[in-house]
Amino acid sequence: xxxxxxxxxxxxxxxxxxxxxxxxxxxxxxxxxxxxxxxxxxxxxxxxxxxxxxxxxxxxxxxxxxxxxxxxxxxxxxxxxxxxxxxxxxxxxxxxxxxxxxxxxxxxxxxxxxxxxxxxxxxxxxxxxxxxxxxxxxxxxxxxxxxxxxxxxxxxxxxxxxxxxxxxxxxxxxxxxxxx
Numbered sequence: 001x002x003x004x005x006x007x008x009x010x011x012x013x014x015x016x017x018x019x020x021x022x023x024x025x026x027x028x029x030x031x032x033x034x035x036x037x038x039x040x041x042x043x044x045x046x047x048x049x050x051x052x053x054x055x056x057x058x059x060x061x062x063x064x065x066x067x068x069x070x071x072x073x074x075x076x077x078x079x080x081x082x083x084x085x086x087x088x089x090x091x092x093x094x095x096x097x098x099x100x101x102x103x104x105x106x107x108x109x110x111x112x113x114x115x116x117x118x119x120x121x122x123x124x125x126x127x128x129x130x131x132x133x134x135x136x137x138x139x140x141x142x143x144x145x146x147x148x149x150x151x152x153x154x155x156x157x158x159x160x161x162x163x164x165x166x167x168x169x170x171x172x173x174x175x176x177x178x179x180x
Contacts, residue, residue: 011070014062025062026055029077036081041088054080118176125175133168140165 005013005024013021033054037047057080061067067076126134135154139145140161147165151158173179 006071007073008070011062011067011073014059015065017063022059022062025059025073029055029058029074032074033077033081036078037085040081040085046088050081050084053084057084121176122172125172128175129168129171133164133171136161136164137168137172 005021010021010025010028014025030051033051034047037050038044041047041050054077058077061076061080067073069076126137129137132154136150139150139153140147145153147158147161151161154161156164
């Protein structure tokens with residue numbers, strides 16, 4: 001039967017390079033740090049990321065012997081949690097301010113310019129499709145209907161709608177002189 005060591009003993013062993021003590025430290029702290037993350041970040045993935053960041057930071061500090069009061073290990077880890085979450089909030093706010101300040105300019109710089117579209121030619125190409133193809137294209141792209149909705153309306157299968165749409169788009173590309 002193994003005797004559980006206290007926090008101060010655990011810190012001392014980690015400082016001396018004991019890998020088993022590091023594993024024990026992680027086993028003890030993961031649930032606490034994850035719960036802190038879930039409460040403050042309200043996201044499971046973010047809480048998991050917090051666990052990794054906090055454990056790495058804490059283990060580096062413990063290996064270097066930077067914890068002055070080893071009996072306060074849990075408080076030390078909680079402090080790292082707080083600082084890490086605050087840093088995440090600050091970074092998010094800083095990014096948001098930068099996006100508000102410069103986002104419009106960045107969008108203009110990096111936004112792809114829309115291709116010149118000959119509306120009359122497109123109208124003629126769409127009119128050149130047969131009635132079913134034209135219906136599928138209009139309902140899919142103009143009315144933004146799903147394949148299931150188009151299939152229900154036209155009384156055909158959903159897979160048939162996808163085939164008709166694919167072929168009609170190919171015909172429109174050919175008619176417009178677009179090659180992909």
